[in-house]
Amino acid sequence: MHLKIAMLGYGNVARALARLLLRKTETLQRDYDLTFSITGIATRSRGSAINPQGLDITEALRVVDSGDKLDMLHQGPPLADTFAFIEACPADLIMEATWLNPQTGQPATDYVRAALQAGRHVVTANKGPVAFAYRELKELARQRNLGFFFESTVMDGAPVLAIGREALLATTVERVRGVLNSTTNYILDSLEQGVSFEAAVKQTQDMGIAEADPTNDLEGWDATVKTVVLANVLMGADLRPADVDRTGITGVTTDDAQAALAAGERIKLLCEAVREGDQVRASVRPTRLPLSDPLSQVNKTSSAVTFETDTLHHVTMIEGDTDPTTTAYGMLVDMINIARGRHLDPRT
Ligand SMILES: NC(=O)c1ccc[n+]([C@@H]2O[C@H](COP(=O)([O-])OP(=O)(O)OC[C@H]3O[C@@H](n4cnc5c(N)ncnc54)[C@H](OP(=O)(O)O)[C@@H]3O)[C@@H](O)[C@H]2O)c1
DSSP, X not given: OEEEEEEEOOSXXXXXXXXXXXHHHHHXXXXXXXXXXXXXXXXXXSXXXXXXXXXXXXXXXXXXXXXXXXXXXXXXXXOOSHHHHHHHSOOSEEEEOOOOOTTTOTTHHHHHHHHHHTTXXXXXXXXXXXXXXXXXXXHHHHHTTOOEEOGGGTTTTSOHHHIIIIISTTOOEEEEEEEOOHHHHHHHHHHHTTOOHHHHHHHHHHTTSSOSSTHHHHTTHHHHHHHHXXXXXXXXXXXXXXXXXEOOSTTOOHHHHHHHHHTTEEEEEEXXXXXXXXXXXXXXXEEEEETTSGGGGOOTTOEEEEEEESSOSOEEEEEOSOOHHHHHHHHHHHHHHHHTTGGGSTTO
């Protein structure tokens, strides 16, 4: 099978994906009989390019790395905007890795909807479309026999959603608990070591983990959006981020973290979704966890999730050392699953 791929966004994740695709080209062909070409790339400020014969990926990476515009690689009429790109780019699959507004899920939700309406499979690393419009987009994809996969939205390439889809069969997920935001986890670790809150935030910014404006992490928005994805996808809920009882970590002090540690506990930004009758209740809040809880052992930028089901009491997955390539890997797996027709299984 040959897949023509369009990329929406060409930032850290999408460029890591481009490099990973180059690295895995032989593996894809040998093990999955899968070849691909990248027929287009759209960005907000670095230009856009379509080439129906396939762009030279190495050249596209060089253009962006050197600060030039992708427009120099474009063939065809000018593109008015990203929607025009989605319509015009000859692609079977759109890999979406644009910016996330955690309060609205836009503009990515509209891009994913437009891509599915234009008959393209969609793989996204962006939590917005899943947290704000999962049911609608999944149904749109199902009606058109298209794939809509998003493994990288929670814990990057670690197969958290695939476990629910492929392995947790004939079971009811009663509760999901997780430590899902690297920036806040790193800061809470630093507080335990006596670092002030402000210095810990600055550390994460200097390391490139936190954004210049870290509000979405510190106020728990990123963790909230991930919790909604888990609740909606694995527990059949229909929550939105505003439904989550959310408290960030800005009220946690060095003294709080050290007092917890002295008492044999650690403060973690705990994400939780619990089934209560036919409802699912979700929360994100700093919580003291005993050291016996596997989630208390998640250090620095690692993340983890624990499933409790009616057939498995506790199953925990921990992912360490994340970077844009680990996110890109989840997108690559989604792409392989679409090529394998996994989206045609009515239970996925
Ligand atoms: N970084 C990670 O490890 C990670 C992990 C899990 C999930 N994610 C998710 O993956 C997505 C991408 O993350 P990233 O780190 O790659 O972000 P990034 O480096 O900021 O890249 C975002 C890309 O999207 C483009 N973009 C923004 N608005 C656009 C628009 N309206 N139309 C077309 N392109 C647009 C940007 O264009 P310009 O190049 O012109 O700015 C940029 O190329 C985000 O949704 C993020 O939440 C990231």
